Amino acid sequence: MIEVRIGITQLPKELEIELKEDSSRDELISKVEEMMNSGSGILWLTNRKNSKIAVPVSKISYIEITDELEERRVGFGA
Numbered sequence: 809m810i811e812v813r814i815g816i817t818q819l820p821k822e823l824e825i826e827l828k829e830d831s832s833r834d835e836l837i838s839k840v841e842e843m844m845n846s847g848s849g850i851l852w853l854t855n856r857k858n859s860k861i862a863v864p865v866s867k868i869s870y871i872e873i874t875d876e877l878e879e880r881r882v883g884f885g886a
Contacts, residue, residue, distance in 0.1 A: 810836065812853065815869040823863065826856045833875050840871055 810827040827836070831854075843851050843865045851863045 809856070809875075811874045812836070813872040813874075814863055815871075816863070816867050817869045818867075823861075825853055825861055828854055828856050828858070833873060836873060840873075844868070 809829060810831050810833055812825045812827060814823040814825070816823060840851065843849050847866065849865050851865055851868070853861045853863070855861060
């Protein structure tokens with residue numbers, strides 16, 4: 809499962825989305841890069857409940873993409 813955190817300008821809280829199981833991290837990264845380079849448009853994401861989320865690209869301050877299959881470290885030694 810892929811988890812996406814999006815920081816939106818002028819909002820104190822980030823948007824957290826768990827994407828559908830069949831989502832591809834590499835495809836998402838290339839889609840985000842393409843849209844960010846254009847500087848306009850709407851980034852559409854589909855969460856695991858099959859809801860569509862729209863984020864205006866011009867309002868995105870950062871995006872963090874985490875793959876749940878990657879090792880997660882917990883504790884003081886992380």
